[in-house]
Amino acid sequence: MTIPFDLLLIQVINGIVTGMILALVASGLTLIFGIMDVVNFAHGELFMLGAYLGSTVFLTTGNFWLALGAAVMGIGLLGAVIQTTTLRPLLGRDPLTTILATFGLSLVLQNYALWQYGPVPRKINEPITGHFSLFYLEYPWYRLLVAVLSAAIIGGLWLFMKYGKYGIWIRATTQDRVMAAAMGIPVPLVHTVVFAIGAAMAAASGVLFGPLTGVNHAMGLDFILRAFIVVVVGGMGNLGGSILAAIFLSLLEAFASIWVSPAQAVIVSFVVLILTLLFRPTGLFVPTPK
Amino acid sequence: MLSVQNVHTYYGKSHILHGVSIDVGPGEVVGLLGRNGVGKSTTLKTIMGLVRPSEGTITFEGRSVAGAAPYHLARLGIAYVPEDRRIFRLLTVLENLRTGLDRPGVPPERRDALLAKVYGSFPVLRERRNQAGGTLSGGEQQMLAIARAMMLEPKIILLDEPTEGLMPRMVAQIHEIIDVLHGDGVAILLVEQNVRLTLEVSSRVYFMEKGVVRHHAPAADLRRNDAVIHQYLGV
Numbered sequence: 271m272t273i274p275f276d277l278l279l280i281q282v283i284n285g286i287v288t289g290m291i292l293a294l295v296a297s298g299l300t301l302i303f304g305i306m307d308v309v310n311f312a313h314g315e316l317f318m319l320g321a322y323l324g325s326t327v328f329l330t331t332g333n334f335w336l337a338l339g340a341a342v343m344g345i346g347l348l349g350a351v352i353q354t355t356t357l358r359p360l361l362g363r364d365p366l367t368t369i370l371a372t373f374g375l376s377l378v379l380q381n382y383a384l385w386q387y388g389p390v391p392r393k394i395n396e397p398i399t400g401h402f403s404l405f406y407l408e409y410p411w412y413r414l415l416v417a418v419l420s421a422a423i424i425g426g427l428w429l430f431m432k433y434g435k436y437g438i439w440i441r442a443t444t445q446d447r448v449m450a451a452a453m454g455i456p457v458p459l460v461h462t463v464v465f466a467i468g469a470a471m472a473a474a475s476g477v478l479f480g481p482l483t484g485v486n487h488a489m490g491l492d493f494i495l496r497a498f499i500v501v502v503v504g505g506m507g508n509l510g511g512s513i514l515a516a517i518f519l520s521l522l523e524a525f526a527s528i529w530v531s532p533a534q535a536v537i538v539s540f541v542v543l544i545l546t547l548l549f550r551p552t553g554l555f556v557p558t559p560k
Numbered sequence: 561m562l563s564v565q566n567v568h569t570y571y572g573k574s575h576i577l578h579g580v581s582i583d584v585g586p587g588e589v590v591g592l593l594g595r596n597g598v599g600k601s602t603t604l605k606t607i608m609g610l611v612r613p614s615e616g617t618i619t620f621e622g623r624s625v626a627g628a629a630p631y632h633l634a635r636l637g638i639a640y641v642p643e644d645r646r647i648f649r650l651l652t653v654l655e656n657l658r659t660g661l662d663r664p665g666v667p668p669e670r671r672d673a674l675l676a677k678v679y680g681s682f683p684v685l686r687e688r689r690n691q692a693g694g695t696l697s698g699g700e701q702q703m704l705a706i707a708r709a710m711m712l713e714p715k716i717i718l719l720d721e722p723t724e725g726l727m728p729r730m731v732a733q734i735h736e737i738i739d740v741l742h743g744d745g746v747a748i749l750l751v752e753q754n755v756r757l758t759l760e761v762s763s764r765v766y767f768m769e770k771g772v773v774r775h776h777a778p779a780a781d782l783r784r785n786d787a788v789i790h791q792y793l794g795v
Binding site: 435438439441442445446448449450451452453454455456457458 | 608609610629630631634635639640642646648649650651655658659660662663708712
């Protein structure tokens with residue numbers, strides 16, 4: 271059986287586009303895990319709240335970019351508040367306590383969204399509506415824009431981590447919290463800022479993703495599950511690994527959906543997850559310098 | 561300048577320090593000797609705020625600092641070079657130095673001068689500045705740990721067994737750098753197993769046994785009469 275080349279190319283583009291958004295969500299998740307050993311079960315809800323905040327600003331101003339900026343700032347701030355009030359007091363305790371705390375937070379935020387915004391999905395309109403011809407498809411430019419913007423945000427984070435003064439503080443704290451403190455790095459502040467960055471990245475992906483599927487209170491659930499798979503396959507706390515894993519798994523699912531329905535294609539990710547846990551529990555990819 | 565009075569420290573339920581008292585004057589090099597497991601390292605960790613004392617007072621330049629956060633103490637002018645060096649292994653040598661250099665209120669000229677100074681004392685660090693800290697040899701890591709502490713422009717350095725596992729040439733270099741720091745007016749609280757080095761560089765020496773200070777004498781006296789050293793260290 272041969273696969274038509276055009277179909278293959280379309281699926282490659284689809285895979286990369288979803289992969290980049292997933293990478294954006296997963297890199298926030300892995301960053302937070304790497305520095306605080308906190309598995310943030312509320313990450314999907316930050317993604318969802320970002321999308322809602324974006325949609326509210328979008329409905330009042332009609333400006334997509336303003337909505338994106340407001341969601342990033344607002345949810346980043348919310349992340350800082352959540353970290354100081356909920357997670358900071360639990361630092362150094364059994365990881366189970368932070369899992370329970372963030373899981374509880376996720377339920378609270380989800381039901382808050384349901385109460386505040388109601389069960390009817392909202393829509394954010396894409397800022398560019400054009401299409402281009404890709405073989406027999408009219409492919410929306412917006413999907414490419416999403417991939418490019420996600421890549422740009424991740425690239426910005428990478429540059430900040432590599433060269434920025436605070437990036438060095440974050441990497442030092444990730445490697446050795448105690449010694450970082452002994453070097454005068456305000457570790458509690460670094461934790462709060464990292465959580466805020468992770469939350470802001472989740473919010474950005476929520477707004478970017480909004481036009482593709484609509485905004486509803488449960489949109490975080492589906493996404494966060496996949497983000498967790500990505501983080502485990504890429505290696506917990508390994509930023510580069512998460513990004514590679516996000517693209518790798520999305521491509522795999524895109525190819526699988528040539529033969530089976532997209533809903534069934536998700537199974538491929540779970541198979542990779544199980545194989546990874548069995549044979550490479552520290553992640554598929556060699557640790558990158560952090 | 562640094563005054564530790566009757567400090568008690570626990571690790572969980574085990575009582576490690578049973579009332580330790582130590583004083584270090586401005587610019588003074590003070591040795592802390594004792595057998596393994598008597599609480600020398602714990603004393604340094606307690607001063608640095610890495611372990612919380614349950615009792616006793618620690619004052620630095622007149623202000624009480626017992627139980628203060630380590631990053632606060634670092635900003636006040638206390639630097640810590642731990643026994644296991646604790647280099648940030650995945651950071652480059654320069655990035656390791658920048659963890660101490662990138663603090664608020666250090667103008668660019670001052671940064672350059674500080675870097676030039678440690679590169680002058682440890683030329684190997686300049687050569688390896690873009691290499692990951694984890695790839696350095698043990699001796700080079702020790703140099704980096706001391707250089708990193710110097711980036712804080714500390715008033716006192718807590719130095720935990722800097723010569724452990726080093727070859728004689730490296731030990732001589734550590735000796736040299738302690739002299740340089742002393743010349744710059746930096747106080748040092750030195751925990752060591754190397755008795756000769758400690759007696760050479762220190763002005764006073766404390767002896768610890770089972771979590772308390774048993775004896776305290778000027779290094780000059782100990783150099784003349786080593787009976788005390790036999791008594792507490794069994795060497």
